Amino acid sequence: MNIRKKRSARESGKDKKRTGGRYIRIRLSSAAILLLGSALLMILAARTANFAEWYSEHIYPIAVESIGRLCGVIPFSVSEIGICILLIAFLITMIRTIVKSVHSHTLQALPGWLSGVLLAVGILAFLYTACCGINYHRKSFSEEEGIVTYEYSADELKEICIWLTEEINVRADDVGRDENGILELEASEREGGIEAMQSLAEEFPVLEGYYPQPKALIISEILSYQGLTGIYLPFTVEANYNGDMPAYDKPFTVCHELSHLRGFMEEQEANFIAFLACISSERADFQYSGYLSGWVYCMNALYRADYESWQAVRGLLDEAAEPDLTDGVKSYNRMVDLIVAYFGNEISE
Numbered sequence: 001m002n003i004r005k006k007r008s009a010r011e012s013g014k015d016k017k018r019t020g021g022r023y024i025r026i027r028l029s030s031a032a033i034l035l036l037g038s039a040l041l042m043i044l045a046a047r048t049a050n051f052a053e054w055y056s057e058h059i060y061p062i063a064v065e066s067i068g069r070l071c072g073v074i075p076f077s078v079s080e081i082g083i084c085i086l087l088i089a090f091l092i093t094m095i096r097t098i099v100k101s102v103h104s105h106t107l108q109a110l111p112g113w114l115s116g117v118l119l120a121v122g123i124l125a126f127l128y129t130a131c132c133g134i135n136y137h138r139k140s141f142s143e144e145e146g147i148v149t150y151e152y153s154a155d156e157l158k159e160i161c162i163w164l165t166e167e168i169n170v171r172a173d174d175v176g177r178d179e180n181g182i183l184e185l186e187a188s189e190r191e192g193g194i195e196a197m198q199s200l201a202e203e204f205p206v207l208e209g210y211y212p213q214p215k216a217l218i219i220s221e222i223l224s225y226q227g228l229t230g231i232y233l234p235f236t237v238e239a240n241y242n243g244d245m246p247a248y249d250k251p252f253t254v255c256h257e258l259s260h261l262r263g264f265m266e267e268q269e270a271n272f273i274a275f276l277a278c279i280s281s282e283r284a285d286f287q288y289s290g291y292l293s294g295w296v297y298c299m300n301a302l303y304r305a306d307y308e309s310w311q312a313v314r315g316l317l318d319e320a321a322e323p324d325l326t327d328g329v330k331s332y333n334r335m336v337d338l339i340v341a342y343f344g345n346e347i348s349e
Contacts, residue, residue, distance in 0.1 A: 027115035034122030038129040045137040052137035056263035063131050064261050065210050068237035072212030077240050079233035080217050086120065124235060132234035135263040141273055142338055144206050149337040152344065154306040160340050161302050161313045164295040167279075171288040172320040181323040183247040185285050190214050193254030196281040200273070203280070207262050207273070214254045216243030229253040232260040248324045251278050251289035268334035271297070275339065292324060294339055301336045 045052040071078045093113055100109040142149070176184040185192075194211045201207040215238060217223060223231065223242040230241035230253040239257035241250065255274035264270055271293075278290025295317075303310040 024111050024115045027119040031115070031118040031122035034119075034126040038122075038125045038133075041129050042133055045134040052134050053139055056135050056138040060131065060135060060263050061209055063237055064212070067131070068212040068261065069210060071236040071238055075215070077215045077217055077233070077236075077238055079236040079238050080219065080240065082235065090117070127235045130234075131237050132232070132260075132265060135265045138263055140266055141204075141206070141259075141264050141269045142341075145204060147338060147341055149334070149341045152337075152340050154302070154309060156340060156344055157298065157302050157305055157336070158309045158313060160343065161295065161298050161310075162316065163343070164291055164298060165313055165316045167291040168288065168295055168321050169316075169318040171284055171291070172318040175285045175288050177320075177323075181320065183285065183288065183324050185247050185250065186283065189250040189254050192251060192281065192283055192286055193258055193277075196251070196255055196277040196283075196286055197258050199282070200277045200280050204276075207259070209262060211258050211261060212238065214239040214241060214257055216241055220244040230257045232257050232265075237261065246324060246326055247285075248289045248292050251281075251283075251286040252293040255290075269338075271335040272338040272342075275335065292321065294335075296325075298336050298339060 045055065093116065097109045097113040101107055141147075176186055178184050190213055193214055197207060197211055201209075217231075217240050220243040223229065224244050228242060229245050229249055230239070232239055239254070239261060241253045241257055245253065252274050255277040256270045259270040259273040259277075264273060275290050275294045278286045278293070281287055281290070299310060299313065302313065
């Protein structure tokens with residue numbers, strides 16, 4: 001009987017090893033397929049004319065309609081919770097693998113753990129590629145709409161800054177404010193952002209499509225520490241934003257993140273789309289957010305180009321808007337070029 005039991009135990013052990021080995025091979029094969037597929041798709045997008053354009057118009061919207069719509073029903077950020085779970089699982093399984101290896105004096109548990117990690121990396125890499133990476137190679141919004149930037153003078157930039165200042169001043173006393181004079185939004189920035197993007201799509205059909213609910217991160221402090229106002233998470237096709245940022249930043253940021261859901265991933269172009277969406281909104285607080293955000297960017301550019309002009313324009317800002325300005329620095333980028341290119345002639349007429 002003891003011999004039979006020993007044989008049975010040995011056979012059971014062998015079966016477990018064979019099963020474990022099969023699972024490891026399946027995980028490694030799946031990870032290799034996902035990683036190789038991701039790499040091939042990125043190469044195809046970078047080197048094949050019009051592939052990224054076709055993909056962003058026909059395939060990516062399916063991800064928004066399915067994954068984005070499903071995750072949009074959940075009131076909190078699915079990606080945020082998922083990333084936390086993955087990090088916790090990674091640490092727990094790593095510690096367990098180390099403990100098993102120490103007790104058994106072998107590395108028998110290591111291949112199984114590594115295969116699981118590689119499979120998770122493969123899945124995340126494929127989701128990133130399918131729901132974000134390929135879109136980086138499509139035409140930009142400005143290319144789609146024929147907006148051509150040009151070399152402009154400091155005087156032209158000053159005119160834009162004066163125009164933005166005047167638009168802010170018109171709305172500075174019309175928006176709600178708290179006891180400290182800081183902007184209070186009249187309603188949710190989430191629904192307002194979707195409405196603003198849908199309204200802008202009437203002028204720019206390339207922005208048409210389904211928009212899932214944008215979501216404030218539960219742990220917004222993470223973005224605050226990194227100086228970020230929002231983040232698009234392609235793993236669940238979610239537009240997330242920093243719930244702790246100043247109120248005037250929220251409408252602009254929500255529209256910025258929602259623009260990624262139309263396949264426009266370049267940050268500076270997304271800023272320009274957000275600017276257009278906000279100033280075209282029917283809500284005064286969204287208009288105020290758009291003009292004030294654009295003002296900060298353009299004034300930073302004017303500061304570098306002509307300090308005296310910056311001083312002159314800076315003094316024109318309505319005092320009611322002062323409490324909304326923070327110490328945050330928004331650097332000069334292509335958004336300023338696009339604002340000048342799009343609105344410059346209209347203002348100078």
